[in-house]
Amino acid sequence: MVRKFTKLKVIPLGGLNEIGKNMTAIEYKDEIIVIDCGLSFPEDEMLGIDIVIPDITYLLKNRDKVKGIFLTHGHEDHIGALPYVLKKLNVPVYGTKLTIGLVEVKLKEHKLNNVKLNRVKPKDKIKLNFMEVEFIKTTHSIPDACSIAIHTEIGTIFHTGDFKVDYTPIDEDVMDFHRIAELGKKGVLLMLADSTNVERAGYAMSERTVGSSLDEIFRNAKRRIVVATFASNIHRVQQIINAAYKYNRKVAVSGRSMVNVVNVAKDLGYLTLPEDILIDLNEINDYSHDELVIITTGSQGEPMSALSRMASSEHKKMEIEKGDLVVISATPIPGNEKTVSKVINQLFEKGAEVIYDDLADIHVSGHACQEELKLMHRLVKPKYFMPVHGEYRHLKQHAELAVSLGMPKENIFTVTTGCVVEFDRNSARLGGYVPSGNILVDGLGVGDVGNIVLRDRKHLSEDGLMVVVVTIAKENGKVIAGPDIISRGFVYVRESEDLIEKAKVVVREALTECENKQIREWAYLKNTIKDELKNYLYERTKRNPMILPIIMEV
CATH class of the missing domain: 3.40.50.10710 (Metallo-hydrolase/oxidoreductase)
Structure with missing residues (x-):
């Protein structure tokens, strides 16, 4: 009888086709571990948004399987979403001393004091029922950075985290090349590697x-x-x-x-x-x-x-x-x-x-350039490869770099956020999608701003607002006060009195016509005001402000 193995699943929930918001779930049998929990900053069109965090719907649906969040290092794009995620999914967090120290400050600011934080050291291994998570020393632009190896009976997954090869780091704590090479010798099923600087030839300079x-x-x-x-x-x-x-x-x-x-x-x-x-x-x-x-x-x-x-x-x-x-x-x-x-x-x-940087050598990158990435590929020698941590062009070029080192194209997975990649001992394939994307944080609101609100904000920012206030009689629907018009971000009222007065006339005529037809439904009245006023304003100004009719009944 052939023994049937459960598939080992790798599910990126952030950090692909973008810089930041790094989060990857590894699932085997009834256990899920999460690597990193980062934020990203809003794009220009995300008006008023403070930060962006990953969508963790899949983790919430499988909350009983999630055994912990394992952090590679203490940068915001790897730990910044923790306070928001832990409010919904309170699981143990594992990281090195400095990483956990920075997390503690964040959690304190959010008044979260019931989270189980576990300090680990490089070479430590956290044993779960079906997976073993190992922390391996690397160098980056922050101390205490680690790569993470996940050992399962299907094979080993190696996640580089953010890294560079620095032979003379400030703290003299060099990357553990020996352990990485040892893993490569034993055999690595899949490597996920930092792609940020793949466009840069050569090596990143030492700090x-x-x-x-x-x-x-x-x-x-x-x-x-x-x-x-x-x-x-x-x-x-x-x-x-x-x-x-x-x-x-x-x-x-x-x-x-x-x-x-x-x-x-x-x-x-x-x-x-x-x-x-x-x-x-x-x-x-x-x-x-x-x-x-x-x-x-x-x-x-x-x-x-x-x-x-x-x-x-x-x-x-x-x-x-x-x-x-x-x-x-x-x-x-x-x-x-x-x-x-x-x-x-x-x-x-x-x-x-x-x-500044153009004038002097006052900054070096914390991310590996092409030659360092080649070294990592040669040391790890993975069977399969998934470029992570980069925009699409970075992932694509990292895939091409892997091909230039002799890796078969069919063994490289350049995927998008939410795509499930399934592995067994002898094969790998795409296994569908899970819910993923951006959750927008605006002030204290998490996820309550979506595309419709952003569209309205964009409209307001580009064309402004015009509020029309009308009071009508309850018994006969006649206009007894107004229309009054308030403008914000469209025109300055005192310098556009003629436009505003004629706009009032347009609204009054539209309401009189409805009155003559004995139409009293508010929705119809509002739409009529909007349509007539929109046509008039566009004809006069070639602009489309947001029009907000307010009808009061007395």
Whole structure:
């Protein structure tokens, strides 16, 4: 009798055809584990939306199977959705010390204190009934990053997480090449690998190269230095602090996320701080400008970030002054180029000297370039391959890179979010789709804003609003007051009195006609007002504002 094996399923719930929102479910028998739980930031057309998180409908339907969320590292696009997901799906969370430290801060902000957080170390293995999850040390732009191997009787799945090959990391904690090669030798069924930098030839530079550039900048600086970088890039923050100490400067930290991360990293021992080097931002006026370094958020030009507020003179505690040196130690994420450029222009206008990525080697990527990806493929030697963590072009090019290394095309799965890929010992195939997509977070509302609301917001933002208020008599349907017209975002009423008066006439005539026909249904009256007014306004202005009739009956 042939023994029948259950299929091993891999279900990406985010992170494909997009940058961010990383989440992948692995299902075998009656167990599901989830790798990462990230957010992404809204696209331009998502008006008013704060963040975007993955759709976890499939996990909620199978909540009894979900055994835990396993985190590769502590970046927002891998942990940012946790507070929202854990409110609906309270399962254990596993991650390294720093990753869990950052998660704790997020959960505290959301007043979630009943989550089971489990700290693990690289080489640790978490044994479930049918799967074993192993954490393997990698290097990235944040300490404590790991790859994850999932061992099952069908085979091993290896998820690289975000990684780069850095032989000289700041914390001297090198990637565990030996264990990765060992897995490759034993045989890996499927590899899921980071595709972010697949378009870049060669290797990503070591984080240490930034240190020498910062040293030179600090040595030549005569006045106050402001350095903007990603809050989570603790190695960069460490190098900024080292340079400040070397040149006898005090360091102040600005921006909520930067303050949170620095405090967590300091408490957990990931930042080495010389005695008394950190000062509060309120104390900067007690020191001369040549004694200060400010580390701040805002390297992506985010409108509410500390650097943007400094650039627009809206920061409560600090003003950019002529002669200040501002170093933007980051590369704009695709889509953020305009906002970063705007901030740089504002800083120059204030008389600051600005150093950014185009002018100096002050940033290196945390993601593997082509040669590092080739090394990972050669070490792991997977039977099947699924590129993840990238837009479609990244996934496509990563698939082509795998083919160039000799992998058969039919063994590569370039799939979309929600697509189920099923494996057994000898074969793999696509196995349908599960519910997936974007859940939009707006203020305290999670998922209550959908396409219809976004369409209305877009309409309002482009064409404005016109409200028509009419009062009619209950007994005979005659108009006894109005129509009154209120305009917002369409025309300025005081400068368009003629247009508004004629619009009132159009509404009045439409209502008189309904009155003569003895039509009193509100829906019909509202539609008539809308249609007549829409035609008139388009004829006069070639614009289509949203028209909102309000009928009151007395």
